[in-house]
């Protein structure tokens with residue numbers, strides 16, 4: 001069965017939502033952004049359908065985030081937080097409870113919101129009056 005670029009693009013759109021709601025969002029390179037990129041990743045491999053390709057892509061993105069220590073429990077289970085959710089059958093599973101918690105693209109609805117970016121900390125670039133300028 002031929003997988004279309006549109007199917008892949010749709011899958012990437014959903015996957016990017018799941019990545020964007022976690023701290024992995026800052027590591028864009030971990031996720032392919034175009035259908036062509038996905039095809040390049042798996043050059044020479046063929047997949048039966050979009051579901052099996054999706055499972056492979058999600059698994060590899062997850063593995064990449066863990067292997068590079070971006071997040072070793074990506075995406076962290078919202079129920080237990082100390083283990084990742086696993087993706088199969090088009091859903092994110094908590095294996096401990098044996099339940100599907102969300103579909104691909106559904107993590108923003110079940111994960112806690114990201115903490116705000118740390119506010120700007122003034123560094124050594126604080127403007128000071130020039131020495132001597134006040135004495136003249």
Ligand SMILES: [Zn+2]
Nearest residue numbers: 077079080094
């Ligand atoms: Zn869990």
